[in-house]
Amino acid sequence: MENAKSATAEEDRILRDWTPRILRTILIVSSIILVIGIAATAAQVPGYYVRRFYAVKHGHVQGSEKFATLVAHMRHGDPRSIMTIGLYILTLVPLARVAFTFFLFLKERDYIFVAATAYVLAGLIFGVMLGRIG
Amino acid sequence: MLTIVAGLFTLAIGAGFVGALSGLGGGVFIVPGLVILAHVPMHIAVGASLISVVATSAGASVAFVRDGWTNLRVAMILECATVTGAVTGAYMAGAVSPPILEMIFALMMLQSAYFSLHKHGDEIQSHSDPLCARLGLGGKVLDDAGVMRPYGVVNLPGGAVLMVVAGVLSGLLGVGAGAVKVTAMDYLMKLPLKVSSATSNFMIGVTAGAGALVFLARGDIATVVAAPVALGVTAGALAGSRVLPHVNVGALRILFVVILLLIAIEMGWRALNGI
Numbered sequence: 001m002e003n004a005k006s007a008t009a010e011e012d013r014i015l016r017d018w019t020p021r022i023l024r025t026i027l028i029v030s031s032i033i034l035v036i037g038i039a040a041t042a043a044q045v046p047g048y049y050v051r052r053f054y055a056v057k058h059g060h061v062q063g064s065e066k067f068a069t070l071v072a073h074m075r076h077g078d079p080r081s082i083m084t085i086g087l088y089i090l091t092l093v094p095l096a097r098v099a100f101t102f103f104l105f106l107k108e109r110d111y112i113f114v115a116a117t118a119y120v121l122a123g124l125i126f127g128v129m130l131g132r133i134g
Numbered sequence: 135m136l137t138i139v140a141g142l143f144t145l146a147i148g149a150g151f152v153g154a155l156s157g158l159g160g161g162v163f164i165v166p167g168l169v170i171l172a173h174v175p176m177h178i179a180v181g182a183s184l185i186s187v188v189a190t191s192a193g194a195s196v197a198f199v200r201d202g203w204t205n206l207r208v209a210m211i212l213e214c215a216t217v218t219g220a221v222t223g224a225y226m227a228g229a230v231s232p233p234i235l236e237m238i239f240a241l242m243m244l245q246s247a248y249f250s251l252h253k254h255g256d257e258i259q260s261h262s263d264p265l266c267a268r269l270g271l272g273g274k275v276l277d278d279a280g281v282m283r284p285y286g287v288v289n290l291p292g293g294a295v296l297m298v299v300a301g302v303l304s305g306l307l308g309v310g311a312g313a314v315k316v317t318a319m320d321y322l323m324k325l326p327l328k329v330s331s332a333t334s335n336f337m338i339g340v341t342a343g344a345g346a347l348v349f350l351a352r353g354d355i356a357t358v359v360a361a362p363v364a365l366g367v368t369a370g371a372l373a374g375s376r377v378l379p380h381v382n383v384g385a386l387r388i389l390f391v392v393i394l395l396l397i398a399i400e401m402g403w404r405a406l407n408g409i
Contacts, residue, residue: 015206020196027192034361038139049135049358056356059175064353083357087185088350093192094343101210112269116210123217127344130225131351
């Protein structure tokens with residue numbers, strides 16, 4: 001019983017130590033990419049951003065794109081692709097945090113919480129697949 | 135271009151700031167802000183808002199986790215329910231008509247207004263029920279006298295059911311549904327209010343992230359709106375959390391409730407005109 005309590009306390013300490021670092025690092029990286037993406041729109045042909053914004057106001061969005069295509073466009077400086085990658089990285093914040101806790105619980109052999117975090121991870125991945133099929 | 139970016143950024147800073155002060159999160163204010171003020175279609179506002187909720191939750195929860203307010207084990211278990219609901223809600227959002235979404239949003243605003251007026255005292259449950267004890271969900275919290283006291287947790291199944299509802303609302307409306315989450319943990323599971331609020335804030339990121347991933351993968355996120363909004367809401371939320379300890383939130387509560395009621399009326403009116 002005492003061993004179980006000390007293992008839980010150790011898990012808690014590691015989580016409290018590392019979770020803020022993971023959250024803060026990904027948040028800063030994604031924010032920098034988003035700022036670069038917005039700045040890159042100024043380097044595009046005049047009216048690029050305004051045209052896209054008014055298209056959005058009329059309900060037009062780009063639609064689904066393969067990740068490889070986004071990366072290829074980003075390499076050529078396409079601002080929309082840069083911003084989309086930045087937004088994907090931002091959504092990695094919860095994914096990375098859950099993945100971290102999954103491996104921590106696995107290391108501590110806390111199998112009920114391994115199952116819980118595995119379910120959450122699977123749910124997040126299932127969400128991407130569901131979005132892909134429409 | 136600068137006018138539009140500055141306008142969206144300012145709107146988002148305001149939403150993030152008020153969201154942090156009121157404890158309701160930025161999404162509750164950014165969706166109506168984009169729909170009513172920037173004339174952005176509802177489903178695009180929902181997608182942009184989900185992204186910004188992920189950002190604000192990550193920023194705000196850092197301090198709560200570090201300072202020990204968040205009950206991480208309760209969060210991990212309940213996230214199973216919120217993610218299930220959020221993926222379902224985000225998938226449904228692609229098929230539900232904007233007037234229906236606006237009407238549900240209006241009702242959600244009324245629930246948030248009621249929640250803002252009826253937060254009850256910070257009573258501490260001394261023992262966990264057998265299931266919660268088996269899962270080690272209890273914790274310790276500083277009471278009003280500054281003494282560290284253990285607390286118990288009860289009724290995990292009841293809390294989980296309400297968390298599925300919170301997840302569906304989050305994915306459908308682009309909000310964190312923090313008011314529903316805190317209600318579940320505070321009223322049903324008897325967690326101390328401060329722990330409920332911190333744990334809700336932590337869970338909101340995963341809930342909104344699940345919905346945001348569905349929107350992103352579907353290509354329903356308008357980057358020209360979502361990028362400045364995410365940055366603005368994050369900045370506003372950080373500013374709000376810095377100001378929070380120095381303002382009398384109780385005195386501002388009536389103002390928040392009035393704002394929520396005005397949003398509910400406007401969104402409800404738009405829904406009725408659109409049906």
